[in-house]
Structures are given as structure tokens and as C-alpha cells.
Amino acid sequence: xxxxxxxxxxxxxxxxxxxxxxxxxxxxxxxxxxxxxxxxxxxxxxxxxxxxxxxxxxxxxxxxxxxxxxxxxxxxxxxxxxxxxxxxxxxxxxxxxxxxxxxxxxxxxxxxxxxxxxxxxxxxxxxxxxxxxxxxxxxxxxxxxxxxxxxxxxxxxxxxxxxxxxxxxxxxxxxxxxxxxxxxxxxxxxxxxxxxxxxxxxxxxxxxxxxxxxxxxxxxxxxxxxxxxxxxxxxxxxxxxxxxxxxxxxxxxxxxxxxxxxxxxxxxxxxxxxxxxxxxxxxxxxxxxxxxxxxxxxxxxxxxxxxxxxxxxxxxxxxx
Numbered sequence: 001x002x003x004x005x006x007x008x009x010x011x012x013x014x015x016x017x018x019x020x021x022x023x024x025x026x027x028x029x030x031x032x033x034x035x036x037x038x039x040x041x042x043x044x045x046x047x048x049x050x051x052x053x054x055x056x057x058x059x060x061x062x063x064x065x066x067x068x069x070x071x072x073x074x075x076x077x078x079x080x081x082x083x084x085x086x087x088x089x090x091x092x093x094x095x096x097x098x099x100x101x102x103x104x105x106x107x108x109x110x111x112x113x114x115x116x117x118x119x120x121x122x123x124x125x126x127x128x129x130x131x132x133x134x135x136x137x138x139x140x141x142x143x144x145x146x147x148x149x150x151x152x153x154x155x156x157x158x159x160x161x162x163x164x165x166x167x168x169x170x171x172x173x174x175x176x177x178x179x180x181x182x183x184x185x186x187x188x189x190x191x192x193x194x195x196x197x198x199x200x201x202x203x204x205x206x207x208x209x210x211x212x213x214x215x216x217x218x219x220x221x222x223x224x225x226x227x228x229x230x231x232x233x234x235x236x237x238x239x240x241x242x243x244x245x246x247x248x249x250x251x252x253x254x255x256x257x258x259x260x261x262x263x264x265x266x267x268x269x270x271x272x273x274x275x276x277x278x279x280x281x282x283x284x285x286x287x288x289x290x291x292x293x294x295x296x297x298x299x300x301x302x303x304x305x306x307x308x309x310x311x312x313x314x315x316x317x318x319x320x
Contacts, residue, residue, distance in 0.1 A: 005082075005085075006065075007029075007085040009088075010169065011085065012085035013169070015173045029052040030062070030065065071094060081102060082099050105138045108131070112194070115142055115144065116143065123155065124221060125226070126221065132150055135149045146191060148182075153171060158224065208226060208233055212282070212284050213285035219284055240296075242296075243293075245291075248289060271318045272308070279305060291304040
């Protein structure tokens with residue numbers, strides 16, 4: 001079966017490699033154009049382009065796939081099926097109708113939950129205990145096509161988006177191969193999406209800022225959900241501070257005998273209650289949170305205690 005692959009980020013690479021290792025005829029790889037990156041703003045190829053070139057595959061990088069030129073490139077390759085994994089561009093009806101066996105998408109959620117651009121981030125940030133991968137036949141909607149196969153992945157209470165991303169990327173490649181095998185055998189069945197759906201929008205700066213008046217468990221989910229990108233942040237003495245790792249904490253009777261509590265102060269959200277051997281204990285709007293790892297602007301990530309001691313911090317100061 002002649003396949004065209006469309007994808008751009010790291011998440012798509014295991015699916016592309018799985019196709020090649022599975023012996024499929026990948027006649028072309030479409031990925032986003034090289035973009036400026038880093039301090040020097042040098043053009044950087046996408047992870048999919050790098051992998052495709054390593055695999056000796058033809059690479060196409062139209063600025064917009066829906067232009068007559070982009071469509072003609074696709075048509076000349078005569079694909080029987082187009083595989084799309086986090087490509088980053090919307091396909092037109094003309095493109096969707098071009099391959100005889102349709103366009104198959106590998107999506108990083110258990111549809112219809114978490115349609116949209118950032119399904120892994122939002123699943124972790126909202127404290128979900130499970131997610132997964134869905135293969136589907138694409139239509140003109142946003143992740144609304146008929147579902148083909150699903151595979152579930154559990155999310156532990158400490159797992160980060162980065163860890164779940166890597167697991168789902170691997171699972172996505174495996175599920176894609178199973179999907180194509182069933183397609184070739186004629187046993188693949190498409191199921192319309194029904195039931196409650198939600199949306200996983202692109203992350204904005206407002207999603208990254210920690211509001212310490214929230215619940216400790218929810219802030220922990222926010223922190224791990226934004227790790228390793230783009231990172232949750234707070235401020236300390238006006239300085240931006242990325243918060244990379246945390247864990248909820250239950251105050252003991254001994255904790256309540258510390259100086260801050262012995263003065264009968266009512267801790268405010270964001271107030272640093274204690275400095276432990278490996279972390280800072282911070283009050284939230286509901287419960288307390290241990291902050292384990294932070295990163296000051298322009299510096300490396302470090303244990304939260306090292307940062308605090310390096311700033312000669314005092315118990316009772318607040319994170320903004």
C-alpha cells in the first residue's frame with residue numbers, strides 16, 4: 001500500500017519509524033517548514049524531517065498544504081492512504097478525498113475526550129487517571145472523524161506530560177500498524193464518536209502561571225502537566241521562577257509546632273511554611289504543597305531548597 005506520512009514533532013517519529021520497519025511503502029513525508037530556533041535563530045528542521053532523511057525518505061515541506069502546489073505534490077505521489085500524526089495543518093476536503101483508503105489520524109487521547117492541539121497536557125493538568133491513543137478516519141472537523149482503534153494508558157499521580165508523551169508516542173506507532181493490518185484484511189470497523197467531548201486548546205501564558213489560591217492537588221497536576229514544556233511558573237521577590245516538580249504534603253503535628261504556626265499566623269496562599277531537607281512546603285488555598293525542583297530565569301534547574309538558601313530566603317516569605 002502506497003502511503004504518504006504527515007507529521008512534525010517528536011510525537012510523530014515513532015509512527016513514521018514503525019511504518020518503515022513494518023515494510024510499508026512510504027512514498028513521501030510531509031512536515032512543517034524549517035523554523036528559526038535558539039538564540040541564533042538558525043533554521044531548525046522538524047524531528048520528523050530529521051527522521052525521514054535518516055530513513056532515506058522523500059521530504060516535502062509546503063508552507064501551506066492546501067495550496068494548489070501542495071495538493072499537486074500529493075496527487076503526484078498517488079497515495080492509497082495518508083497517515084497524519086500531529087502534522088500541524090488542517091487538511092482540505094480535496095486532500096481528504098484524494099487517497100482511495102482515506103486519511104488515518106493517530107490522536108493522543110481516548111476520543112471523543114480531549115480533541116484539539118494539546119491533549120496530553122490537558123489530560124495530566126486535569127488530573128485524569130487514564131488516557132490513550134485513538135486512530136480515526138479524518139473528516140473536515142477537528143478530531144471528529146469516525147474512530148478505528150483505541151489503546152489505553154494509565155496516568156500515575158506523579159507522571160509528567162513528558163513521560164506520558166513518550167509512552168503514547170510509542171503506543172501510537174504500535175496501534176497504527178495494527179490499524180493498517182486490519183485495513184488491509186478488510187476487518188477494520190469505523191465507529192462514530194458519541195458521548196461527551198471536551199477540547200484541549202493550545203497552551204497560553206495564562207495557563208502556565210500558578211495561582212496559589214487553588215487546591216494543592218490541582219496545582220500539583222498543573223506543575224507536572226506543564227513539565228517539560230512550557231513549564232509552570234511563579235515569582236519570588238519579583239523574579240520569575242519555573243516550578244518543575246512538586247508533590248502534595250500533609251502537615252503533621254510536629255509541622256504545626258514550627259515558628260510560623262506557633263505565632264498563630266494564618267498562612268496565606270503562596271507562603272513558604274517550612275524548608276525541608278529536599279523541598280519547600282508552601283501553603284495553597286486548600287492544603288499544602290512540597291516544591292521539589294525549580295529553575296530561576298536564565299539558570300539551570302535546581303532543588304528548591306538550594307534556590308531558597310541561595311537567596312537567603314526566610315520562612316514566611318511568599319511565592320507570587
